[in-house]
Amino acid sequence: xxxxxxxxxxxxxxxxxxxxxxxxxxxxxxxxxxxxxxxxxxxxxxxxxxxxxxxxxxxxxxxxxxxxxxxxxxxxxxxxxxxxxxxxxxxxxxxxxxxxxxxxxxxxxxxxxxxxxxxxxxxxxxxxxxxxxxxxxxxxxxxxxxxxxxxxxxxxxxxxxxxxxxxxxxxxxxxxxxxxxxxxxxxxxxxxxxxxxxxxxxxxxxxxxxxxxxxxxxxxxxxxxxxxxxxxxxxxxxxxxxxxxxxxxxxxxxxxxxxxxxxxxxxxxxxxxxxxxxxxxxxxxxxxxxxxxxxxxxxxxxxxxxxxxxxxxxxxxxxxxxxxxxxxxxxxxxxxxxxxxxxxxxxxxxxxxxxxxxxxxxxxxxxxxxxxxxxxxxxxxxxxxxxxxxxxxxxxxxxxxxxxxxxxxxxxxxxxxxxxxxxxxxxxxxxxxxxxxxxxxxxxxxxxxxxxxxxxxxxxxxxxxxxxxxxxxxxxxxxxxxxxxxxxxxxxxxxxxxxxxxxxxxxxxxx
Amino acid sequence: xxxxxxxxxxxxxxxxxxxxxxxxxxxxxxxxxxxxxxxxxxxxxxxxxxxxxxxxxxxxxxxxxxxxxxxxxxxxxxxxxxxxxxxxxxxxxxxxxxxxxxxxxxxxxxxxxxxxxxxxxxxxxxxxxxxxxxxxxxxxxxxxxxxxxxxxxxxxxxxxxxxxxxxxxxxxxxxxxxxxxxxxxxxxxxxxxxxxxxxxxxxxxxxxxxxxxxxxxxxxxxxxxxxxxxxxxxxxxxxxxxxxxxxxxxxxxxxxxxxxxxxxxxxxxxxxxxxxxxxxxxxxxxxxxxxxxxxxxxxxxxxxxxxxxxxxxxxxxx
Numbered sequence: 001x002x003x004x005x006x007x008x009x010x011x012x013x014x015x016x017x018x019x020x021x022x023x024x025x026x027x028x029x030x031x032x033x034x035x036x037x038x039x040x041x042x043x044x045x046x047x048x049x050x051x052x053x054x055x056x057x058x059x060x061x062x063x064x065x066x067x068x069x070x071x072x073x074x075x076x077x078x079x080x081x082x083x084x085x086x087x088x089x090x091x092x093x094x095x096x097x098x099x100x101x102x103x104x105x106x107x108x109x110x111x112x113x114x115x116x117x118x119x120x121x122x123x124x125x126x127x128x129x130x131x132x133x134x135x136x137x138x139x140x141x142x143x144x145x146x147x148x149x150x151x152x153x154x155x156x157x158x159x160x161x162x163x164x165x166x167x168x169x170x171x172x173x174x175x176x177x178x179x180x181x182x183x184x185x186x187x188x189x190x191x192x193x194x195x196x197x198x199x200x201x202x203x204x205x206x207x208x209x210x211x212x213x214x215x216x217x218x219x220x221x222x223x224x225x226x227x228x229x230x231x232x233x234x235x236x237x238x239x240x241x242x243x244x245x246x247x248x249x250x251x252x253x254x255x256x257x258x259x260x261x262x263x264x265x266x267x268x269x270x271x272x273x274x275x276x277x278x279x280x281x282x283x284x285x286x287x288x289x290x291x292x293x294x295x296x297x298x299x300x301x302x303x304x305x306x307x308x309x310x311x312x313x314x315x316x317x318x319x320x321x322x323x324x325x326x327x328x329x330x331x332x333x334x335x336x337x338x339x340x341x342x343x344x345x346x347x348x349x350x351x352x353x354x355x356x357x358x359x360x361x362x363x364x365x366x367x368x369x370x371x372x373x374x375x376x377x378x379x380x381x382x383x384x385x386x387x388x389x390x391x392x393x394x395x396x397x398x399x400x401x402x403x404x405x406x407x408x409x410x411x412x413x414x415x416x417x418x419x420x421x422x423x424x425x426x427x428x429x430x431x432x433x434x435x436x437x438x439x440x441x442x443x444x445x446x447x448x449x450x451x452x453x454x455x456x457x458x459x460x461x462x463x464x465x466x467x468x469x470x471x472x473x474x475x476x477x478x479x480x481x482x483x484x485x486x487x488x489x490x491x492x493x494x495x496x497x498x499x500x501x502x503x504x505x506x507x508x509x510x511x
Numbered sequence: 512x513x514x515x516x517x518x519x520x521x522x523x524x525x526x527x528x529x530x531x532x533x534x535x536x537x538x539x540x541x542x543x544x545x546x547x548x549x550x551x552x553x554x555x556x557x558x559x560x561x562x563x564x565x566x567x568x569x570x571x572x573x574x575x576x577x578x579x580x581x582x583x584x585x586x587x588x589x590x591x592x593x594x595x596x597x598x599x600x601x602x603x604x605x606x607x608x609x610x611x612x613x614x615x616x617x618x619x620x621x622x623x624x625x626x627x628x629x630x631x632x633x634x635x636x637x638x639x640x641x642x643x644x645x646x647x648x649x650x651x652x653x654x655x656x657x658x659x660x661x662x663x664x665x666x667x668x669x670x671x672x673x674x675x676x677x678x679x680x681x682x683x684x685x686x687x688x689x690x691x692x693x694x695x696x697x698x699x700x701x702x703x704x705x706x707x708x709x710x711x712x713x714x715x716x717x718x719x720x721x722x723x724x725x726x727x728x729x730x731x732x733x734x735x736x737x738x739x740x741x742x743x744x745x746x747x748x749x750x751x752x753x754x755x756x757x758x759x760x761x762x763x764x765x766x767x768x769x770x771x772x773x774x775x776x777x778x779x780x781x782x783x784x785x786x787x788x789x790x791x792x793x794x795x796x797x798x799x800x801x802x803x804x805x806x807x808x809x810x811x812x813x814x815x816x817x818x819x820x821x822x823x824x825x826x827x828x829x
Contacts, residue, residue, distance in 0.1 A: 054699070056826060077701040092696035094689050096813050105689045106700030109682050139812055153700070269812075 005068040007032050007161050007192035008053065008084075013062035015048055022048040025062070026218050028211045032160070035183060035193045037203040037224070039236055040213035041433030046196045047089065049213070050163050054086035055079040066161075082161075085154025089165040089196075091146050093138045099145075100134035103153045117156075124155050128185045143293055144175040151182070161192045168202055170293050173461065173494035180206050198236075198433070200229045201462075212236055237434055245441050245466040250449050252469075253283030257453045258422055263313035265299050265477075273299035274477045277313070281422065286444060286454040288468030288485070290461060292497050296477035297457045301426050304455075306330045317422070331362070336420030348411050351400035355392065355410055356381040358399060362418055384413040388439060405436035412443060423447055426457040441467055461490050475499045516652045518771070518778040523656060523664060526770025528553070528730070528741075530667045531722025532748025533755060533762040534674050538715035539585075540752060541678060542708045543691040545821040547603030548588055550745025551610025552581040552716045553723030557740045558614035560724025562621065564631045564733070570638040570662070577724030578717035584610055585716020586709075593708045596823045607745070618735055631733035639663065639729055663725045670718060674759040687711060691817030694824035704824060719745070743796070750799040753806050756814040772798055 006029040015023040023045045030036040040046045051057045053064065055073045064071055066082045073079050079086070093102050104117045118134050125132050130148050138146060147167060154162060164183075168176045183193060183206060197203060203210055204224060212219045212235040219235050233241050258281040267273035274296045281287055291297055302308040304315060306327040314321050322330055349358050359377040367373050381395040388409040392402055399407055412428055425444065429437040444467070448454055458464045464471055465485040473480040473496040481502025483493070496502060532549050539546045546552075560577030567573070588606050591597040621629055641659050642648075648659035678684040689697040690704050698704050727733075727740050747769060755762040776791030 056699075075701075075703075076699050077703070080701050086699070088699065092693065092699040094692040094696050095818065096692060097685075097689065101685055102696075102700075104682070105685050106697065106702040107682075157701075 006030060006065070007067065008194070009065040009068075010049070010053075011063040011065065013049065013052065013059045013064070015045075015052065015057060015060050021216050023052075023059075024216045026213065026216070028218060028221065030161075030192045030194055030209075032192045033187055033190050034208045035187055035195060035206055037207035037210045038194055038196045038213065039198065039200075039203055039210055039232060041198065041236055041435075044213040044236075044433075045216040046213055047165055050086060050165060050194065050196060053079060053084055053163060080157045080159070083157075083159050084161045084163070085157060085159030086163045087147070087150045087154065087165065087167060089167075089169065091150055093146060093149060095139040096137065098135050098137055099132055099141075099149045099152075102138060102149055103134075103156050107157065120156060121152060124152055128155070128182050128189075130182060143170045144172070144178075147171070147179070160190070161194075162186065163194045163196070165196045166198075167195065168197065168199060169459070172292055172497050173490055174498060176202070199460075200232055203232065204229060214238055233434070241434060245438070245463060246445055247467060247469070248445055248449060250284045250451075252285050253451065253453075255282075256280035257283045257317065259314070259316040260304075261314045261316070263300075263303065263315065264311045265296075265303050265308060266311055267299055272311075272477055274303070274310075277474075277477070277479050279472055279479065279482060281453040281455060283421070283451045283453050284448055285469040286448050286456050286467060288464040288471040289455065289457040289474060290464050290471055290493055290497060291474035293459065295474040295497070297426060297474065299477070300474075301424055301457065304330075304335065304424060328365075331418075334419070334421035336415045336418055336423050349399050349407065352398050354381075354398055355385070355390075355395045358410060359384075359414055359417075362414060380414075380417060384410065384417070388413050388443075405432040408432060409436065409439065412440060416443060416447060420452060422453045422455070424455045424457075427459060428456075429463070430459065437463075461493055465490060465493070473497055473502075514778055516656060518774065520656050520659075521774040521777065522767060522770040523660065524729070524770070525774045526766040526768075527664050527667050528722040528725045528744050529748050529751055529766035529769055530671060530762060531725065532719050532745055533751040533766055534667075534671050534759045535715040535718035535720075535722070536748055536752045537755070537757055537759055537762065538674060538678075538718070539712045540757060540820050541691045541817055542687055542711045543694060543817055543819045543822065543824070544589070544592055544708060544712050545599050545603065546585065546588055546606070546712065546716070547600055547749065548584060548606025548610065548716075549719050549748050550741060550743070551607035552584045552719040553726070553741045553745045553748075554610040554614040555584045556581040556717075556720025556723030557727035558618055558723075559720070561629075561631070561727040561733075561735050562617070564635050564724075564728055565621070565629055565735075568632055568635045568638075570635070573635075573724060573728070574666075574721065577720045579720075581610075581720020581723065582713045582717035584720075585713045588716070589709050589712040592823060593705055593712070596825065599821050599823065611741075614740075615738065618737065621735060622737065628734050628736060630735075631728065635728075636733050639733075661729060663721070663729060666721070668763060671759045671763050678759065688817070691820055694819055695826075698824070698826060704826075719748070722748070747795055747799055750803055753816070754802045756806075757816065758814070769795055769798070 009029040011027050013023050013026045026045070026049055038046050048057060052059050053073065055075045055078050064073060071082060073082065100114065100117055100121060103121055121132065121134050130152060132148050132152060138149065167179060171179065186193060195207065207224045209221060209223055210227065210232065211221045212232065214236060233243065261278050263274055263277040264272060265274040277300065289297060299308060303310050306325055310323055315323050317333060317335065322333065350361065356374060356378045359380045360372065360374065363377065364372060378395065384390060385392060385395060390406045390409050392406060399410060408428060412425065415423060428440050432440065444454055444456065456468055468485055470482055471485050471493065472482045473493055475497055476499065480496040480500065483502065532553055536546060536549050556577035559580035560573045563576035564573035584606055588602055591602045592599050639661055641661050644658040648654045678688065686697065686702045687707055689700065689702060690707055694704050723741055726744065727735060731740065751762060751765045751769060755765040772795045775794065776788060779786070
């Protein structure tokens with residue numbers, strides 16, 4: 001192989017979904033022994049592009065060249081044959097199978113020799129510095145372990161070209177560091193790696209070159225060494241952007257508005273999802289909640305909103321225990337929740353209804369008479385579309401057709417319009433691009449200034465540290481500590497997320 | 512003592528069609544397709560098996576015919592749900608209605624042609640009678656219930672055991688289970704999801720069909736009646752899938768228990784305990800209901816319905 005042969009070369013790839021162009025004349029290339037970062041805002045077509053390499057989608061036009069040969073990839077099987085392995089953002093694993101079963105499934109052979117497979121898995125794991133228990137069931141695994149299984153799965157199939165779709169979105173800083181070490185080993189081993197991300201500091205840390213996509217088109221390919229975060233953001237967004245999140249100093253209410261004391265909740269599997277959780281929430285502050293996915297964040301939200309029953313403990317609001325109240329009663333008290341689950345539409349909005357009708361969901365009980373009066377909800381919808389710059393053909397478009405960011409704006413907008421005293425937001429910027437994220441941060445800060453108590457459940461530690469006034473860290477349903485983000489580092493919080501309780505001297509709660 | 516073993520023998524005889532239906536449906540559900548057409552496929556098998564036996568007197572041809580026609584029914588279901596992504600429940604229910612209707616129409620034509628209820632010949636009846644292996648079947652009590660059964664019973668148990676090994680011990684079985692649990696994961700691993708679905712839905716349907724043939728050839732002594740051949744056994748089989756927690760080996764035990772309930776009435780001394788016949792006829796269905804309630808209460812990640820069962824898979828859906 002000469003130096004001019006690329007592992008992957010994409011030439012003028014186009015892909016349309018209906019009338020929407022997801023990719024327009026995209027070209028990129030990556031060599032063996034190199035890490036290419038694919039950078040772009042949400043909806044810029046990164047994942048679509050990579051799915052064409054893994055055989056899930058077909059390009060409408062354009063050419064894919066692998067190892068210097070023009071190829072057509074029809075199915076995931078074809079892409080394995082070309083030694084391409086994709087690690088999807090949402091893991092594609094069978095929960096009730098063990099790690100080894102997930103790794104060997106779909107490979108050749110009628111009767112799989114599990115002994116041989118286990119040896120090969122161990123060999124791969126040792127070679128790149130992974131740790132893995134082949135007999136552990138996936139449903140018992142942490143997110144980091146699941147990702148390890150995904151990576152070994154493609155290596156087991158002999159992949160030399162790896163594509164990772166937002167691999168660090170769900171990892172703690174420590175796990176990210178471990179992953180990067182593994183990727184570095186692979187690069188030294190001669191693998192070609194494409195990493196999709198929108199975290200700029202990670203691009204700077206790991207990649208050799210960066211290809212930037214904007215609105216489905218390649219904007220530029222630059223050497224990482226010759227660029228910096230500011231330049232990359234400009235390329236990605238198309239104009240200069242202020243990257244600092246505001247944390248306005250506001251007057252915190254003298255008394256907490258809301259107490260949670262010794263809250264214990266069991267989840268559907270009858271396991272404790274929350275154990276003796278206690279905290280208080282003041283008016284005019286944003287309390288951040290950090291934790292690895294599945295540490296009890298969902299249960300906390302749902303218990304406060306009255307959707308889940310607590311086993312013991314109390315939740316006090318204005319001197320009243322609200323633990324056994326129905327969701328409707330809790331909403332009437334002025335506690336508002338905008339919970340954005342992984343699929344964005346699961347809770348809070350009805351996907352097949354339009355924006356106006358989704359506004360109605362929270363207010364239809366207040367209107368009198370037999371027939372629904374749609375006028376106020378239509379007006380509210382118009383107002384939100386204008387104010388939050390929601391991109392939609394009209395307020396009559398079903399929310400399922402809006403992009404993720406716009407769906408989130410609809411949801412948060414509606415919650416804020418009900419003038420809550422307490423606003424609970426879970427993952428409000430998940431999957432949003434920089435512009436939309438800042439719109440949301442500003443909205444939350446506005447609420448804080450009005451004296452609303454905001455509970456912010458997030459996953460990006462950089463954001464939590466910049467936006468929140470206090471940060472509570474959860475691990476396996478227990479509070480590891482509440483810290484002042486101005487006084488701790490990301491690594492401190494990362495350690496707490498992994499189960500190290502806050503020591504008294506450290507971060508120090510300023511109570 | 513004799514009564515007890517006679518009861519067991521009768522229970523085994525009554526449980527066999529359930530076992531066919533149950534393992535056939537397990538195979539389909541394991542690749543993620545809930546096929547509510549079991550009753551219909553059993554009817555198709557009942558008719559085809561009977562007609563072939565009536566015309567040819569060959570056991571093998573009858574067996575293949577029952578498997579084949581029911582497999583065609585399953586093929587229609589597979590085409591609608593796997594290729595055209597139609598709703599699985601509606602398609603399955605339609606297959607039941609279709610199978611019953613088609614079998615009755617052709618059955619009626621057969622009755623008209625024969626001028627009365629057609630009967631299979633004695634030559635054929637001898638082929639499906641109890642085998643009675645010499646010496647072994649003479650062992651007191653257990654000899655008859657292990658070595659003195661008709662060929663279908665052995666075929667059913669063999670299929671159940673083979674399927675157990677296939678599903679739980681082979682790589683192909685692993686791939687198949689992966690599809691039922693998470694078709695997107697299976698697809699991303701390079702498994703041909705649609706092909707595997709077709710193959711297993713069709714084989715599963717064919718197995719259900721043999722159960723139907725057993726009912727028209729053995730349970731009613733080889734005469735085609737105008738109605739009531741399969742008699743709701745297909746529905747019990749659907750429930751038995753849950754009772755056996757999707758495990759073909761456990762299905763052997765599960766169907767035996769239901770066989771007991773349906774043959775109980777002949778072995779309860781009627782001079783001592785007087786219960787109306789209708790009650791006994793109701794019993795298997797009442798037990799089915801109770802089993803469904805109890806099994807749906809238990810919470811367990813494993814030994815439960817495949818996670819993607821009932822949901823069609825679109826590769827490009829996001």
